[in-house]
Amino acid sequence: MLFKYASPASFYPLAGKLAPVFAVIALVLTAVGLYQGFIIAPTDFQQGEVYRIIFIHVPSAWMGMFIYLVMAMYACLALVFNTRLSAMMMQALAPTGAIMTAIALWTGALWGKPTWGTYWAWDARMTSTLFLLFLYFGYMALDNAIEDRRRADKAGALLVLVGVVNVPIIYFSVRWWNTLHQGATVVPGSSKMADTMLAAMMVMTFAMWAYAIAVALWRVRGIILEREKNTAWVQELLDRP
Amino acid sequence: MLSAAGLTCQRGDAVLFRDLGLELAAGEALLVRGPNGSGKTSLLRILAGIAAPAAGEVRWRASPDRAARQLETAYQGHTAPLKDELTVVENLDFALALDGAPKSRADILDAVQEVGLASRRNLPARHLSQGQRRRVGLARLVLARRRLWLLDEPATALDAAGLTLFCDVLDRHLAQGGLAVLSTHQPLPLAHPARELNL
Amino acid sequence: MLSAAGLTCQRGDAVLFRDLGLELAAGEALLVRGPNGSGKTSLLRILAGIAAPAAGEVRWRASPDRAARQLETAYQGHTAPLKDELTVVENLDFALALDGAPKSRADILDAVQEVGLASRRNLPARHLSQGQRRRVGLARLVLARRRLWLLDEPATALDAAGLTLFCDVLDRHLAQGGLAVLSTHQPLPLAHPARELNL
Amino acid sequence: MKPRHKRFVWIAAGLAVLGVAVGLVLKAFNSNLVFFYTPTQVANKEVPQGKPFRLGGLVTAGSVQRDSNGLTVRFSVTDTAKSVPVSYTGILPDLFKEGKGVVAQGRVGADGVFTASEVLAKHDENYMAPEAAEALRKAGHPIKGEMFAGEKPVVTQQPSASSPPSPAPAPAGAKP
Amino acid sequence: MNAMAEPEAEFAVLPGFVAVLRRDLLLAWRTRAEIAQPVIFFIMVASLFPLGIGADMKLLARVGAGVVWACGVLATLLSLPRIFAQDHADGTLEQMALSAYPLSAIAGGKLAAHWLTTGLPLSLTAPVIGLQFGMDAPTQGVLVLSLLIGSPILSMIGAIAAALTLGARGQSLLIALLVLPLYVPVVIFGAGAVESFGAGIDHGAHLALLGAGTLAGLVATPFVVAAAIRIALD
Amino acid sequence: MNAMAEPEAEFAVLPGFVAVLRRDLLLAWRTRAEIAQPVIFFIMVASLFPLGIGADMKLLARVGAGVVWACGVLATLLSLPRIFAQDHADGTLEQMALSAYPLSAIAGGKLAAHWLTTGLPLSLTAPVIGLQFGMDAPTQGVLVLSLLIGSPILSMIGAIAAALTLGARGQSLLIALLVLPLYVPVVIFGAGAVESFGAGIDHGAHLALLGAGTLAGLVATPFVVAAAIRIALD
Ligand code: HEM
C-alpha cells in the first residue's frame, strides 16, 4: 500500500487529490486559529497584548524544525533505499521550511523588541535558529548547483543528514545554556499556559501543518512532471487535454 | 568469473542499453565496440562499480559484492590519473600503494624502462606528452597485477611501438588467467582471440 | 603559404627537434608522425603561435606576423574546448562568434546534423561522450572555415563512421585550397595525398 | 589478527573516542557556558574581571529606586542566593518589573556596583490571563519559572517563604 | 599465477591512510609555497584588521581572540576547494574509490594532510598575531591550545563541504555558504576560551566542547566524506 | 573559395567583447544559484560579524561601512578563481588567444561579466546590510554609490591576479595573497567616503579617488590581463 504510492506515477494523482483538501483545511484552521487567538484568548498577565505574536511565532518555529526533521527522514530513505520520490519530497519541502524558519526569526525579533527590549541578541536559541535557515539555504544552493539530478539528490540528502544535529541544539538550547529566550512553555503533561491560549496555538500549528503539506504536494507535482517528463505516463498525461 | 545480467544504463532521458548480459571467464578478453555515444564508457564504469546501473547486477566470482570486485579491478578511464607535480616514479609509487600492491623502487624502475619512459622517470607528470601519460598507466597495470582490467580506449595516443607493447602486455595478462574488458575503435593486434560485444 | 625555418623546440633540458623547416602550399596537408614524446604537439603549438620556439620562425603568407596568422588558424588540441554547462548548439554559437565567423542557428543545426549530433544538440556538453566532444570540434572546423587547420590527433575517440566523416571534411577543405597540419598515430584514409614529416 | 578482529578493534576505538566526546560535552554543560552570569557567580568572582559581561537574575522585590532626575534606576539582581546592586541610566523595557527576570550588560565597578549599559527583560514561560494569575497568587501557588538552565528552581514571589517544591502548578486549569 | 589469486578479504585501514597522507604531504612539499600560503594570508588579514577599525589599542585587545579565530577560519575556507578538486579533475578520485583500502581510510588520510598543512601551521603562527593585539604569553598559550583543539573541526566540516560540492559550479563560494554557519560555533567557543581565560574565568568548558567536536568528528567525518565522494563519482 | 580569402586586417573590438560577455552571462544564468552566491555570502558574513566582536550596537554603528566594504571584498575574493580557471582547464583560453579579436577585447568581456555578476549585485544589496548596522537612507545611498564606483577596481585587480596565477597550485590562496594588499586602499577610500558622509565631512574626495582608479583601470586592465593570459598559455 505504502510502496504503491512510493512511485511518482501513482503519487502524482494522489497528491493532486490531497493538495486541495489540505489547502482547505489550512484555510479553515487559520481562520479559526486567528479568531481564537486574537479575539477569544485573554490578554496575558505579564505581556499584555503583544504576546499574541505567539500564535504565529511558535507554530512557525515548530514547523521550521519539524520540516527539517521530515526532510532528514526523506534523506535517509533517499540514501538507503534510493527511492526517487523521497528526493523530490525533500526538494519540495525545503522552501516551505526556509519560509517557516524565516517567519519564526522575523516574528521573534519583532516580539523581542517590546518584551526584552531588543530585536536580536546572539543567544543560543536565536543563533541556532538562524543556522537552521542557513542550512535550508545551503541545501537549496547545493541542489541548484549540481546539475546531475541523481548526484544533486544524494549530495543534498547527505548535507541534510549532517545538518540534523542542529535541530536538537535548537530545541534544548534553552535548557543547556542560559539564554535570553524563554524556556519551554508547552511541556507534555503540564503546559504553563492558559487553555484558550494553548488551544489557539495548537489550531494555528495544525493550520500551518496543513499549509505546509498542501504546498509541498503542489510543488512535488511540479517536480514530478519536470523530472519524469519523458516517461510514458507523463506524455500520456500531457496529451490528454 | 565476471558476469552481468539485465544491465540497463540510462543517462538523462536516453536509454543507452537495456537488459545487457555478459559472461567472462578467466583468460578471456572482451572488446566492447560501438559508435560514439553508444555507452561503452558507461558500461565500463558500471562494471568497475563507479557508476550504478539503472537496473541489473554485476557479479564477480559469483558474488554481487562491489567492494570485493573492486579489490581485483583495475580501471583506466579517458584521462590518466596522474598528479602533475609528482614525477613518473612518484606517481607510480603512490598509485601502487593505493592499489594495495606497493612495489620496490627497483621494480618500478624496471616497469618504467619497459614502457619506454626511462629517460623521463624523474620528470613531473605535467610535462609528459599525451602518449607518455598513457604509458605510465600501462606501467601501473603491469605492476598492480589486478585480475580484472577495464580499459577505456587504451590505444589512444599510443604510437605504433606503444600499441605493440600494450598488446603484448595484455596477451601476457590473459595468458596468466587475467580478464579484460576493453572499449576501442581501432583494431588491436592481439595474439589472444578476443570476444566482441557490439553496443 | 605556411613556412617555417630553423625551428628548435626545447623543453627543459631535452631538445625535441632542432633546425626544423617546413613549407606548405594551399591545398596541401602535412601529417606529422613520430613516436610518443617526439614533439608533435609542441610543433603544432608553435605553428599556432600559442607557444614560442626556442629558435626559428614561422611565416604565413610570407609574413612572420603572429596575429595575422592566427586570424586564419584553427587549432585543436588534445581536449575539446567545450563549456560543460552549455549545450552543443550554444557552445558552437559562442565558438564561432569568437572565431569572428558568427553563423545563423540554421547553419549551426545543419553542421550539428552533419556530424551526427542532432539528437544531442541541446545536451549540456558535460554529458557528451568522448567521441561526441570531438565531433563538436569537427562541426566548428567546418563552420569557422579558417584556412589553416592545426589538428592534434584529430582521429582520437572517433568511431569508424566518425573517421570517414573527418577525412571527408578534411579532403573538402584541402580541395578548397585549405592547409592542414595534423599529428596522428593512425593511418588516415584521406583521398588527398598528404606529405609526411617524421619527428 | 583476523579481519573480523581488526574491524572490531576499529569499532571499539571509535566508540571509545565517542565516549570521551560525550564526557567532554557533559563536563562542558556542567560548567558555565553562558549568555549571562548569575549573582552567585559574581560573588564567587567567576565572571570576567574588569570587562563588560551580562548579569542575569530576578529584580529583587522592593529594590527598585529611581534617582531624582528620573532617568537613572537602581535595583538589585538576585538569584535568591546572592544579589548584586545595579545602576542603569536609560529606558527600561516594558516588562521590567520587580520579581521578574532581567539581563543586564555592563561591568562591576570598584564599589561593587554593576553599572549597566543595556537592560533586557527576561520574562518566564508562563502565559495566562491577569485574573488567573491574581487568583493563583491569592491561592498561595507561586508561579514558578525556570530562569537558569540546569540550576535549582527559583521561587519568584516570596523569596523567603519555604514554599514546597510542588510539581508545577497548573495555571492552565484557571479559565478566564 | 599466485600473484593474482583471490585476495584475502583483509580489512586494512592504515596503509591506505598512510599512502594518501604521504602523497598529499609530498605534493604540498613539492610546491613549498603552498604550505606557507594559509599562514601568510592569515598574518596578512589579521594585520590589516586594525586598519579597518582604527588602531584603538583597547578595542583591539577586546576583539583580539575573535579576530585571530575569524582570520584562521577564512584562511581555512580559502584552502578548502583544493582538497579534492584536483583529484577529481584528473581521475585520481576514481582510483581511490577502486583502491584496496576503504574509501573512508583514504578520506581520513586527506583530512589529516589538510590539517597538517593548514590547521597546524595556523595554530603555530597564531601567537605572532596575538602579540599584535597585545596578548600576554599565557593568553597566547590558550589561543594556540584552542586553535590546536578546534582547527581539526574546521578541516573536517570543510572536507565534507568540499566533497559534497565536487562537480558543482561556483564551488568555492558554495563551500563558503555551506561551511560558514557551521564554523561560527567553532569560532565562538574558540574565541570564547581565550576571552574567558583573559577575563580570569574558567575556560575549560569551551575547550572541552571544542575537544568533543573534534573527537566526534574524527569518528564520523571519514565516513561522511567517503559517502560524499561516492556521490560525486556516480 | 572566397569564404577563405585573406581576411581584411580589420580591427574589430566590440564583437569579441560582446561574444564573451554574452557567453559568461549565459553561463551565470545557467546556474542561477551562482549569481546569488556572492550576495548570499556577503549577507551571511556581514550578519555573522557581530558574533565576532559582540553585539554592542554603538560599536557596530562605528564599524558599519568598514564591515560592509570588507565583506564585499571577501565575497569578490572568493569569486576570483573561477574567472579564468575553467576556460583554462578546458582549452577555451587557447581558443580565445586564437580568436579573430584582440585578446584584450576578450579580457574586457570577461571583466565586464565578472563585475555584472559580482560587483553590481553586491552594490545593490549593500543597503540591506547597512540597515542591520543602523545606517540611515542617505548614508546607504553613499554606501551604494561608493560600491558602484569602487567595485570595478576589485574586479579588475582580481582579474589580473587570477590570470597571473593560472596553472599555479593553490590558486585561490595565491590570488588572495596577491590581491588583498591592493584591495586595502580601495576599502579605505570606500569606507572612508561613507564615514565622512556620516560625519558630515565632504566625501567627494574619496569618491573621486575611487572613480579615478576605476577609469584608469578600465583603460589599462584589459591589456594587462591579456598579457597575463598569453604568459599562462606559453
Ligand atoms: C529572533 C528571536 C527568536 C527566535 C529565533 C526564536 C526561536 C524560537 C524557536 C526555534 C522556538 C521553537 C523551539 C521549541 O519549541 O522548543 C521558539 C519557541 C518559542 N518562542 Fe521564540 N524565538 C525568538 C523570540 C521570541 C520571543 C521574543 C518570545 C517571547 C517574548 C518568544 C517566545 C517563544 C515561545 C513562547 C515559544 C514556545 C516555547 C515552547 O513551548 O517550547 N520567542 N522560539
Ligand SMILES: Nc1ncnc2c1ncn2[C@@H]1O[C@H](COP(=O)(O)OP(=O)(O)OP(=O)(O)O)[C@@H](O)[C@H]1O
Ligand atoms: N543527460 C543526458 N541526456 C541524454 N543523453 C545523455 C545524457 N547524459 C549522457 N547522455 C548520452 O549518453 C551517452 C554516454 O555515452 P558513453 O560516454 O558511455 O559513450 P561511449 O560509447 O563511451 O562513446 P565514445 O565512443 O564517444 O567514447 C552519450 O551518447 C551521451 O550523449
Ligand SMILES: Nc1ncnc2c1ncn2[C@@H]1O[C@H](COP(=O)(O)OP(=O)(O)OP(=O)(O)O)[C@@H](O)[C@H]1O
Ligand atoms: N621540462 C622538461 N624536461 C625534459 N623533457 C621535457 C620537459 N617538458 C617536456 N618534456 C618532453 O617534451 C616532450 C613533449 O612532447 P609533445 O607533447 O610535443 O609530444 P608528442 O609528439 O605530442 O607526443 P604524443 O605522441 O605522446 O602526443 C615529451 O617527450 C616530454 O617528456
Ligand SMILES: [Mg+2]
Ligand atoms: Mg567513451
Ligand SMILES: [Mg+2]
Ligand atoms: Mg601529443
